[in-house]
Amino acid sequence: MLRVCHAFQIEPTRWTTAALFAAALFAAALFAAALASTAVPARAAPPSVSLTADQTLRFGSFFTDTTGSRTVSATGSVTGSAIVPLAGAAPGPAQFTFSYDRGNNASVTYSLLISVLVPSTASQVSGGVSGTIAQFDTDLPGVSSLLPGQSTQVTLVGCQRRICTRTFRVGGTLQVARSTGGADLAIPLPIVVTVLAEL
Amino acid sequence: MRDLVPAAYAAALAATLIASPALAASVQSATAQGQVAAVIVEPIMAVALNDLDFGSLTSSSTTSGSITVDSLGVATYSGGAAPACAGGGACAGIAPARFLVSGEASRSYMVSAPTQIVASGTLIAGGGSARDLSIDELSVHLDSHAGSITSIGQLDEKGEDRIAIGGRLTVPAGTAPAHYRATLTIMVTYS
Incomplete structure (x- = not known):
């Protein structure tokens, strides 16, 4: 009986020790969480990304006998091969505006x-x-060309505010083959931007 | 009791993740639908249908003259120049130059043509070179403008227009019998 009683007395003691250990860990966790809340201001919203198409990639008016090409670069320079440019709307690159909302107002310089x-x-x-x-082609930093179907990674540096915005331009070379007549071409140009990491 | 420790570890781990300064952004994507625009125009071209033909004429040995062919092919002689036929025969060939312009329907275009050219001759007798003759007062008439003199044309709904060019050939006195030929080049461009 004595052993049994002793056993009964010991068991609660062991439970209390373990519970205290666990409680200490939990308290540490809560403290760490509190520290975390202090180090990084509370998020007002999850990060979000938007991309808008501001300008069409414009190749203007021209004619070609059978085949030809016209290049409008991201910087706006225009060249042609086997085409005759015509007066009309001026050629120019497409323009897109990328915007990243990191979700909080921390005044920390970051990159994307x-x-x-x-x-x-x-x-x-x-x-x-x-x-x-x-x-x-594009004027995004460090990128010379964009190949369809291939993702190109770009680092945007110097973001300082909650919302980081970048405007970039996209040019290209339009290859034209003509057998008869003419045409007003209106070709969709979807661009997908994905934020891989906030650095 | 045993569950408390892992739960506490989990809480600590969660706290650590929240506190991590190296914030790994969750994957966020956005798509914008841009567009490419281009106007490809059917080329414009001019094809010669017939030559500016002054026919056959005689010249005076003492008096200079000229022949003028208008856009309808009507010939007018002056001075020492006269037709070498009596209303038929070689005179039947007299005609203005005619060109067919084709391109994109309803587009306007410009015609560039010289106002003066020089015809070089080959002597009938002996085959040597004759003295050059001047052709001037070249005038461009467009069907799209009811034949009026203009350099701006308009292609019709089929993408066509027609050009007629008349002119004046000056024949100095004593011009030797010869065959004369000149090249009349025009250029059409969209305006």
């Missing part, structure tokens, strides 16, 4: 690692005219 994707080749056939853009 993003990927930019043109999902597929931009092309259109209209009557006897076909137009294809197989390669794009």
Whole structure:
């Protein structure tokens, strides 16, 4: 009996020790959480990304006998091969505006690692005219070309506010093949931007 | 009791994740639907349908003259120049130059043509070179403007227009019998 009683007395003691250990850990966790709340201001919202198309990639008016191409670079320079440019709307690159809302107002300079994707080749056939853009270029930092179907990673540095905005331009080379007539080409140009990491 | 320890570890781990300064952003994507625009125009071209033909004429040995062919093919002689036929025969060929312009329907275009050209001749007798003759007062008439003289044309709904060009050939006194030929080049461009 004595052993039994002793056993009964010991068991609660062991339970109390373990509970205290656990409680201490939990308290530490809560403290750490409190510290965390102090170190990083509370998020007002989860991060979000938006991308808007501001300008169409404009190749202007031109004619070609059978095949030709016209290049409008991201910087706005225009060159052509086997085409005759015509007066009219001025050629120019597409423009997009990327915006990242990190969700809080912390005044910390940060960078963003993003990927930019043109999902597929931009092309259109209209009557006897076909137009294809197989390669794009952009003025995003460190990137010279955008190949359809291939993601390109870009680091945007110097973001200082909750909302980090960058405007970038996209140019390309339009290859035209013509058998008869002319055409007004209007080719969709979807751009997908993904934020991979906030650095 | 045994559950308390793992729970506490989990809480601590959660706290650690929240406190991590290296914030790993969750994957966020956005898509914008841009567009590419281009206007590909059917090329414009001019095809010669017939030559500016002054026909056959005679010249005076003492008096200079000229022949003027208008856009309808009507010939007018002056001075020492006269037709070498009596209303038929070689005179039947007299005609203005005619061109067919084709391109994109309803588009306007510009015609560039010289106002003066030089015809070089080959002597009938002996085959040598004759003295050059001047052709001037070249005038461009467009069907799209009811034949009026203008350099701006308009392609019709089929993408066509027609150009007629008349001019004046000056024949100096004593011009030797010869065959004369000149090249009349025009250029059409969209305006």
